[in-house]
Amino acid sequence: MTSAPLYSLAGKRVWVAGHRGMVGAALVRRLASENCEVLTVSRAEVDLLRQDAVESWVKANKPQAVFVAAATVGGILANDTRPAHFIYENLALETNIIEAARQAQVEKLIFLGSSCIYPRLAPQPMPEDALLTGPLEPTNQWYAIAKIAGIMMCRAYRRQYGCDYISAMPTNLYGPGDNFDLQSSHVIPALMAKAHAAKRDGTEIPVWGSGSPRREFLYVEDLADAVVFLMKHYSDEEHVNVGVGSDVTIREVAELIARAVGVESRLRFDATKPDGMPRKLLDSAKLLAMGWRPGTALDVGLRQTYEWFLRHRAAA
Numbered sequence: 001m002t003s004a005p006l007y008s009l010a011g012k013r014v015w016v017a018g019h020r021g022m023v024g025a026a027l028v029r030r031l032a033s034e035n036c037e038v039l040t041v042s043r044a045e046v047d048l049l050r051q052d053a054v055e056s057w058v059k060a061n062k063p064q065a066v067f068v069a070a071a072t073v074g075g076i077l078a079n080d081t082r083p084a085h086f087i088y089e090n091l092a093l094e095t096n097i098i099e100a101a102r103q104a105q106v107e108k109l110i111f112l113g114s115s116c117i118y119p120r121l122a123p124q125p126m127p128e129d130a131l132l133t134g135p136l137e138p139t140n141q142w143y144a145i146a147k148i149a150g151i152m153m154c155r156a157y158r159r160q161y162g163c164d165y166i167s168a169m170p171t172n173l174y175g176p177g178d179n180f181d182l183q184s185s186h187v188i189p190a191l192m193a194k195a196h197a198a199k200r201d202g203t204e205i206p207v208w209g210s211g212s213p214r215r216e217f218l219y220v221e222d223l224a225d226a227v228v229f230l231m232k233h234y235s236d237e238e239h240v241n242v243g244v245g246s247d248v249t250i251r252e253v254a255e256l257i258a259r260a261v262g263v264e265s266r267l268r269f270d271a272t273k274p275d276g277m278p279r280k281l282l283d284s285a286k287l288l289a290m291g292w293r294p295g296t297a298l299d300v301g302l303r304q305t306y307e308w309f310l311r312h313r314a315a316a
Contacts (some may be wrong), residue, residue, distance in 0.1 A: 002291030005232040007065075007108050007164075015039040015063035017048065017097050018070030020165045022177035023112060023170075026224035027067050034228065039063050048093040051100075056098040066101050067227065068094060068110040068150070076139045076208070076276055078184040084140040090146030098153050103164055109165040110231050111154050113147040113239060115216075115280055116140045123282035125245075128169075128238055137277045155237045167239035168230050171282045175220030175301060176308040179316040187250065188217060189316075190304060191257045196313075199263035208273035211251035216243050216281045216316060219301035222294040243282035244294045250275075253298070260302040 012029060018024035019040040031038050037221045039061055046057045048070055072089040074205045079086055094111065101109050118126045119134030131151070154165035174188040182190055191207065198205045234240060248256075254267050296304075309316055 003233060009034040009036045009065060009228070009232065012036045012041055012064040012107075013062060013064045014067070015041075015058075016059070016069060017093075017121055017284050018068070020051065021069060021071070021073075022175060022220050023065075023173065023176045023223060024110070026175065026208050026220045027069055027227060030221070030224040030228050032050045032203065034082075036050040036065075044088075047087060048096060054096040055100040058104045060244050062104060063101075064107045064165065066097065066106050068109065068111045070094075070097070071112070072141070073179075074184040074185075075186045075190060076274055079140045079143055086176050087142040087146050089145060094146070094150040094152065097102075098150070098157060098165065101165075102157055102161055103222060107164065108231060109154070109163070111150045111165065111167045112167045112227065112228060112300060113151055113167055114143065115169055115171045115243070115282055116144045117148050117151070118280075120158050120277050125281040126241070127142070127283040128241055128286065131239070139274055139276055151239050158237055163272045164235055166230060166236065167235055168227055169239050169241050171216040171241070171243035172280065173218055173219050173220050173223055175305050177220070178305065178314070180309060187215065188257065188302070188305070189309075191254050192261065192302075195261040195263050195265070196306075196309070197257050198265040199261055202265070204266050204268040205254065205258060205263070207250065207254050207267050207269050209250065209269065209275035210248060210270070210271055211254065211267070211269045212279065213250050213275045214247040214279040214281065215250065215253065216247040217253065217298055217301075218242065218244055218294060219296035219304075222296050225295070226292055228288065229290070230287070233290055240287050241282040241284045242264065242287055243284040245284055245288065247281040247299065256299055256302055260299070260306045
């Protein structure tokens with residue numbers, strides 16, 4: 001049973017920060033049905049890394065609600081080779097947006113984190129209170145630290161200033177608008193690009209690691225729906241996990257991707273490459289108890305993602 005909304009987006013000016021990314025674009029699509037005015041701004045117009053530029057834009061455009069979907073993101077390789085880039089840019093843009101929102105008296109803000117905030121050996125499924133209970137996964141700790149800082153900023157602003165700022169922690173995401181560049185992509189788009197190349201060239205599909213780690217995957221359109229749901233139905237200090245409640249091995253998702261692509265090439269696992277965390281499954285009981293449910297099965301989402309890739313692969 002879904003409770004009555006605590007906050008209405010109807011008639012509001014709503015800023016989606018990071019609207020050109022996969023999550024931000026999905027949020028813009030989802031908000032089209034909320035009878036609100038969606039505000040966006042390009043990087044050419046406002047550099048989110050510059051505090052004065054962000055504060056001036058927010059003051060001039062007066063958003064009443066803000067979705068913080070802007071982030072510098074990437075997979076294991078990108079995180080491991082550009083740690084300063086990841087920690088600086090994510091700290092800067094989230095700090096600038098949150099403080100600008102306070103100055104402009106924004107009514108409500110939701111900050112989007114990542115499941116990598118949890119300790120490498122966190123209990124599985126990972127509950128919200130596992131945050132800061134152990135060491136992080138070394139291969140993505142820079143990004144994780146920045147996201148933890150964003151969560152803590154929202155908590156601090158709620159405590160000190162009474163700001164209605166909340167945080168959502170999505171699990172691993174995939175879908176239309178994903179980044180398929182092998183140097184910076186996450187596991188699903190990377191494997192999909194490799195499977196597509198194997199189909200074209202008649203080669204094997206290389207897979208990083210042993211194939212044994214388990215991961216949970218959420219279709220980005222479902223994530224956008226969950227985030228809008230939380231904006232309307234949730235107001236508290238603790239962040240909320242957003243997942244599907246089940247996981248698969250990397251081998252299993254690679255096999256599903258091969259089927260979605262329509263390729264029968266053999267998977268070739270490279271044990272010299274890192275596995276990352278052994279398992280990452282969120283405990284999403286808190287969100288599910290509020291009445292929200294995901295709507296897209298993994299095999300269906302993978303087919304839809306590959307269809308998008310075929311239409312946009314030059315840009316992807």
